Amino acid sequence: MSSKERLQKVIAKSGYTSRRKAENLITEGRVKVNNKKVTELGTKVGPNDDIEVDGIPIEKEEPLYIMLYKPRGVISSVSDDKGRKVLGDLLSEEIETRLYPVGRLDYDTSGLILLTNDGEFTQKLIHPKYKINKVYVAKVKGVPTKPEISSFKKGIEHNGEYLKCVHSRILKVDKKKGKSIIELTLQEGKNRQVKRMFESLGYEVEKLKRENFGPLTLGNLNPGDYRELTPKEVKQLLNLAEKNVK
Structure with missing residues (x-):
């Protein structure tokens, strides 16, 4: 972050939860900034501020956006208690950021799925009101x-x-x-x-x-392949979501 942003937006960007749920966490008194409880939704924070939710520090990671061609027989999750293959198993070990799927595809459904650590981005793409x-x-x-x-x-x-x-x-x-x-x-x-x-x-x-x-297609990806979205593609998706709610 190069400047101060609203606290709920920073929490959402960390991938912890959506912005709306982050607002609830703040009003419920479950968020601390620099070890002080914050309940005001208008609170803004900068890159050097320490943020905790329920005592757990929020990691302000750089946002990452991945498009993956999910094969059949893979769970649209980051973990599975039955030991089945999940989306994270298809990613390189070089990707250390914890990513979450944007929506889901069934176990036996294949195709385009997005993964990110940006909770606000996820919310804008999966909520029906944004009409993606x-x-x-x-x-x-x-x-x-x-x-x-x-x-x-x-x-x-x-x-x-x-x-x-x-x-x-x-x-x-x-x-x-x-x-x-x-x-x-x-x-x-x-x-x-x-x-x-x-x-x-x-x-x-x-x-x-x-x-x-939305405007994204699988292109030349094969089942199990993935690539990072370009900044232009991310902006395209967000602009489309904003346009559809106006």
């Missing part, structure tokens, strides 16, 4: 009709939860094999959302891949 498009391609057992696929945009109910997409289209149909390739664009990320939407129509998703996250 995520494009998924599903290989489906069966051949849904166009009206059925169009119903996803209107929204459907599944087990008491309302699910919808902002765009859907059929990419390919193999009537002999009874298979379809269908693209869905979502702005929300509810648990198993794409699979549940197809289940509601009686179709099974055999494979699912996330192709795009």
Whole structure:
């Protein structure tokens, strides 16, 4: 940090939590700056100030943003009590910063996922109000009709939860094999959302891949590969999120 910033923003940037939750921690009296309890949300801190949350020092790391091509069979987490492979296992040991996934992809879903230590960045990309498009391609057992696929945009109910997409289209149909390739664009990320939407129509998703996250695409990455986002890409994502809430 080159200048003073709001305390909740600094906590969020450390990757500890989102800015909103950081605000709650401050008002609850759980944050100290230079060993003094702070409860005012307007408090600003500089690079030399010592910050603690519940007695634990906040490490003011430089923000890091990674795009990774998650293969199937990997947990979208930094740890797993069952010993399964997690996202961190795919990163080089040279990356010492503790990173957290921006949202998640199911164990058997592949594709583009972001990792960062910037909690505020994460919040802006996963909260539905920021309307960041995520494009998924599903290989489906069966051949849904166009009206059925169009119903996803209107929204459907599944087990008491309302699910919808902002765009859907059929990419390919193999009537002999009874298979379809269908693209869905979502702005929300509810648990198993794409699979549940197809289940509601009686179709099974055999494979699912996330192709795009906002303006980002996998490009030349292979499963298990990753790269750091450029400053321009980070700015692009944040600008898009800000634009969508105006």
